[in-house]
Amino acid sequence: MTAQTAPGADSAAGIVIIGAGTAGVTAAATLRAGGYGGTVTLIGAEPGLPYRRTALSKDLLAADLSEARIALQKPEFWDAKSIDVRDSVRVTAIDPDARTVALDDGSALRYAALVLATGGQPVRPGWLDDAVPSLRTRDDALAIRDDLRRSERLIVIGGGLIGLELAASAASHGMSASVVEVSDRLVGRVMPAVVSDYLAALHADNGVWLRTSSAADSAGPRRVQLADGTHLVGTVVAAIGARPDLALAEAAGVPVCPDGIVVNSALATDVPGIYAAGDVAALPDLRTGAPARGEHWFGATDQGKAVAKSVLADLAGTPAPTFAEVPRAWTMQYGVNIQMVGWPTASDDIRVDGSLADSDALVTTFDEGGALIGAVAVGRAAAARECRSEIAAGLGSKV
Numbered sequence: 001m002t003a004q005t006a007p008g009a010d011s012a013a014g015i016v017i018i019g020a021g022t023a024g025v026t027a028a029a030t031l032r033a034g035g036y037g038g039t040v041t042l043i044g045a046e047p048g049l050p051y052r053r054t055a056l057s058k059d060l061l062a063a064d065l066s067e068a069r070i071a072l073q074k075p076e077f078w079d080a081k082s083i084d085v086r087d088s089v090r091v092t093a094i095d096p097d098a099r100t101v102a103l104d105d106g107s108a109l110r111y112a113a114l115v116l117a118t119g120g121q122p123v124r125p126g127w128l129d130d131a132v133p134s135l136r137t138r139d140d141a142l143a144i145r146d147d148l149r150r151s152e153r154l155i156v157i158g159g160g161l162i163g164l165e166l167a168a169s170a171a172s173h174g175m176s177a178s179v180v181e182v183s184d185r186l187v188g189r190v191m192p193a194v195v196s197d198y199l200a201a202l203h204a205d206n207g208v209w210l211r212t213s214s215a216a217d218s219a220g221p222r223r224v225q226l227a228d229g230t231h232l233v234g235t236v237v238a239a240i241g242a243r244p245d246l247a248l249a250e251a252a253g254v255p256v257c258p259d260g261i262v263v264n265s266a267l268a269t270d271v272p273g274i275y276a277a278g279d280v281a282a283l284p285d286l287r288t289g290a291p292a293r294g295e296h297w298f299g300a301t302d303q304g305k306a307v308a309k310s311v312l313a314d315l316a317g318t319p320a321p322t323f324a325e326v327p328r329a330w331t332m333q334y335g336v337n338i339q340m341v342g343w344p345t346a347s348d349d350i351r352v353d354g355s356l357a358d359s360d361a362l363v364t365t366f367d368e369g370g371a372l373i374g375a376v377a378v379g380r381a382a383a384a385r386e387c388r389s390e391i392a393a394g395l396g397s398k399v
């Protein structure tokens, strides 16, 4: 395609993508697949080639986390597609009037369009010692694994999906594993209670020591003290959620909400030429229209594709396509594949088909009108796909 230059854009400038995670990488690849012939620069703060973050917590003790194994693209891809990948470099400022970004190596880049795909950072409350690792990067995973192999005792603070995947890995390798969760059930943010109960039983059956409704008062790298005075000793990992770092966007005057960079359904911000995608972006929820941010692999990938198409449409002066995908995510624990689609926690009208005790079940959620709005498929990947299609059909013209 031959992209024209949008009003205000610099004809010699190319497309700059900040963040070399799955959203940024997919956006870069989609720009080339869409025929964009200008400069594409992908800037990532982490060292090395872009990699699959989801691999970091799945059977951590046995996983092959070599760069080649978890790379998002083969090394030759980047040259073949003429995509300029810059690793170990951080963007420190955006000037939306001059359409430039400043990098921490002292250089600057002009852009015709800028994609913010900066993901999220682990939550680090004050009671957490700086030496306690969180799991977000490949370096974090390698360091946690080394320490865990020495201690053979894992203490996870946070009973979310990443924490449970870590616990499953330790328990599967015969190590002691404990999970401490402040709320009254596991994975409460993303799963219905019946699935929380199932996961609690699955972990307990595998020897994991679970403590819900239990706050950590203080935590160092080898010790956690709970509010009730209990002390736990082992390799401590904080898995208490992630938040987007909004400072870069805010300083540039890009509108943000408490939980993300606000974009429209074409993934464009209010600032001309600036877009956002992936874990950092808060886009109109398909059901409510309110800004909502996901933290799921498929969402980041789908948005990476969509943001590239929007950029290309804007540069060509054609209408930008609308992004409308029913959310989907998965986790893998003790060899059980669990898929989530739609909004499984949005209502209390829950039905269970099959047997959760046998890790073979479909949990479905319905709205007040009886329409399917969410599902969790335990050991039934095909059922998740069918539910997603049904939810999309129910949303009609929105998807």
Ligand SMILES: Cc1cc2nc3c(=O)[nH]c(=O)nc-3n(C[C@H](O)[C@H](O)[C@H](O)COP(=O)(O)OP(=O)(O)OC[C@H]3O[C@@H](n4cnc5c(N)ncnc54)[C@H](O)[C@@H]3O)c2cc1C
Pocket: 018, 019, 020, 021, 022, 023, 024, 043, 044, 045, 046, 053, 054, 055, 056, 057, 089, 090, 091, 092, 117, 118, 119, 120, 135, 136, 137, 162, 248, 277, 278, 279, 280, 294, 295, 296, 297, 298, 300, 328, 329, 330, 331, 332
């Ligand atoms: C351990 C782990 C396991 C997961 N497992 C699953 C799973 O099983 N299923 C699932 O659906 N989801 C899973 N997720 C979530 C999924 O990985 C994320 O939703 C996805 O990676 C988000 O992609 P992203 O490109 O938006 O952001 P990220 O992958 O976070 O990438 C953003 C990149 O931007 C870089 N960056 C930030 N600021 C700057 C800057 N100023 N300059 C330059 N670079 C910058 C960051 O260093 C980072 O490399 C998991 C997440 C983790 C951490």
